[in-house]
Amino acid sequence: xxxxxxxxxxxxxxxxxxxxxxxxxxxxxxxxxxxxxxxxxxxxxxxxxxxxxxxxxxxxxxxxxxxxxxxxxxxxxxxxxxxxxxxxxxxxxxxxxxxxxxxxxxxxxxxxxxxxxxxxxxxxxxxxxxxxxxxxxxxxxxxxxxxxxxxxxxxxxxxxxxxxxxxxxxxxxxxxxxxxxxxxxxxxxxxxxxxxxxxxxxxxxxxxxxxxxxxxxxxxxxxxxxxxxxxxxxxxxxxxxxxxxxxxxxxxxxxxxxxxxxxxxxxxxxxxxxxxxxxxxxxxxxxxxxxxxxxxxxxxxxxxxxxxxxxxxxxxxxxxxxxxxxxxxxxxxxxxxxxxxxxxxxxxxxxxxxxxxxxxxxxxxxxxxxxx
Numbered sequence: 001x002x003x004x005x006x007x008x009x010x011x012x013x014x015x016x017x018x019x020x021x022x023x024x025x026x027x028x029x030x031x032x033x034x035x036x037x038x039x040x041x042x043x044x045x046x047x048x049x050x051x052x053x054x055x056x057x058x059x060x061x062x063x064x065x066x067x068x069x070x071x072x073x074x075x076x077x078x079x080x081x082x083x084x085x086x087x088x089x090x091x092x093x094x095x096x097x098x099x100x101x102x103x104x105x106x107x108x109x110x111x112x113x114x115x116x117x118x119x120x121x122x123x124x125x126x127x128x129x130x131x132x133x134x135x136x137x138x139x140x141x142x143x144x145x146x147x148x149x150x151x152x153x154x155x156x157x158x159x160x161x162x163x164x165x166x167x168x169x170x171x172x173x174x175x176x177x178x179x180x181x182x183x184x185x186x187x188x189x190x191x192x193x194x195x196x197x198x199x200x201x202x203x204x205x206x207x208x209x210x211x212x213x214x215x216x217x218x219x220x221x222x223x224x225x226x227x228x229x230x231x232x233x234x235x236x237x238x239x240x241x242x243x244x245x246x247x248x249x250x251x252x253x254x255x256x257x258x259x260x261x262x263x264x265x266x267x268x269x270x271x272x273x274x275x276x277x278x279x280x281x282x283x284x285x286x287x288x289x290x291x292x293x294x295x296x297x298x299x300x301x302x303x304x305x306x307x308x309x310x311x312x313x314x315x316x317x318x319x320x321x322x323x324x325x326x327x328x329x330x331x332x333x334x335x336x337x338x339x340x341x342x343x344x345x346x347x348x349x350x351x352x353x354x355x356x357x358x359x360x361x362x363x364x365x366x367x368x369x370x371x372x
Contacts, residue, residue, distance in 0.1 A: 007202075007209075010202065010205055011198070014198045014201055014202060015198055018194045018197055018198050019194055022190050022194050026187065026190050030182065030183050030186050033182060033186070034179050034182060037178070037179070037182065038175070041084060041085060041170065044085070045085050045087075045155050045168035045169075045170065046157075046168065048085075048087055048168060049087055049155050049156075049157040049166045049167070050157055050166075052073070052157075052166050053157045053159045053160075053166040056069060056073060056089070056159045056162065056164065057159050057160040057161060057162065059072060060159065060160075060161055060162050061161070066162075070089075070097050070098060073089055074098045074099075074102075077098060077099070077100050078100055078102060079100060082101070082169075082171060083171060083174050084170070084171050084178070085154075085168065085169055085170045085171055086100050086168075086169050087166055087168050087169065088100070088104070088167050088169065089164050089165065089167070090165045091163050091165075092163040092164075092165075093108070094108050095107070095108050096108075097164065152169065152172055153167045153169055153170075154168055154169070154170045155168040156168075226338050227338075230337065233336045233344075234335065234336050236367070236370040237336060240330065240371075241330060241331075262278065262313050263277065264276060264277050265278070265293070265303065265305075265310065265313070266304075267293050267301035267302060267303050268302045268303070269299075269301045269302075274301055278315075279331075280295045280296055280297075281293060281295060281314075281329050282294045282296045282329055282331065282332035282348065282349070283326060283327060283328050283329055283332050283352065283356075284303070284307060284310055284311075284326070284327040285327070285354065286306075286325050287325070287354065290302055291303045291304075291305060291306065291307060294332075294352075296329075296331060296332065296350070297350075298350040307325075307327055310327065311327050317330075318330050320366060320369050322346060322357075322358050322362070322366070323359065325354070326352075326354075328346065328348065328356065332349060332350075333346055333347075334347050334348060339357060340357075341360060342360040343357055343358060343359055343360055344357070344358040344363050344366065345357055345358075346358065
């Protein structure tokens with residue numbers, strides 16, 4: 001249940017992060033793409049107006065009849081595509097003399113009505129985009145009285161040596177439709193890609209999470225088995241001690257030792273020779289080639305015998321050769337711990353300054369000793 005909640009919260013977090021980040025990034029990309037689109041539209045309109053103005057100027061130099069020139073311009077622009085933009089021509093009074101829609105010829109169109117202007121007679125895409133979105137003044141663009149106007153003049157270019165002006169129009173309605181379509185495409189693409197990112201990310205989290213969980217479960221199972229085994233070992237230690245203490249022959253064995261053993265051993269305490277009863281020995285260890293004997297009261301003495309010699313004289317019922325360095329008495333063992341790779345660490349009382357480690361190969365023998 002906890003795992004399912006974790007995956008649910010992970011999924012919701014991915015959804016939240018992806019779509020919040022996507023909202024801001026998508027708006028930025030939409031604005032950037034729209035500005036690039038409008039920049040191309042503006043540059044195209046300016047280029048078209050300049051080319052037409054140069055063409056009309058050339059004809060004015062060759063032909064002295066203004067009516068013929070106007071007819072030629074009208075024929076070239078009449079019924080042209082007005083989807084995104086078009087050009088027309090005014091005279092100095094503001095009257096339309098050429099227009100793609102012949103019905104508009106003769107109409108007066110003052111700059112206060114339709115001209116999108118800036119102080120330097122140039123319009124940039126950012127200001128144009130602001131005007132398209134808000135229909136309000138911004139960046140030097142005037143606030144127009146008629147927000148429903150379908151087209152605006154975005155560029156004026158005078159024809160040299162004439163009274164005519166070439167005007168480049170932008171069809172705001174169609175441009176707005178194209179901008180809105182661009183936004184819609186961005187939204188649809190981002191929803192699809194965002195959903196794909198979320199699903200793939202969630203799938204990868206589940207995939208790697210499941211693998212990690214399986215490994216963790218395996219480790220936990222191994223650890224549990226080791227804990228159970230260790231608990232069993234400590235339980236056997238307690239039982240073994242109890243069995244020895246309750247055995248009616250325990251004291252006899254302690255006092256008389258084994259059939260081959262001694263009742264006591266000789267040790268040295270500084271310059272004094274001390275006899276130490278077998279039942280008083282906690283453990284025997286070797287350090288720097290010297291054999292030390294620790295009794296159950298914590299007193300340390302030394303012996304001239306090696307560990308092999310001493311162990312051969314001790315009863316294996318009560319003593320165990322843990323390693324090359326230690327002989328342990330069952331009385332001294334207080335706890336058995338897991339150590340390293342299937343090794344055992346023995347805690348004793350009195351405490352030992354040196355760790356008592358039973359190797360992997362010796363561990364089975366130690367368990368068998370406890371389970372007699």
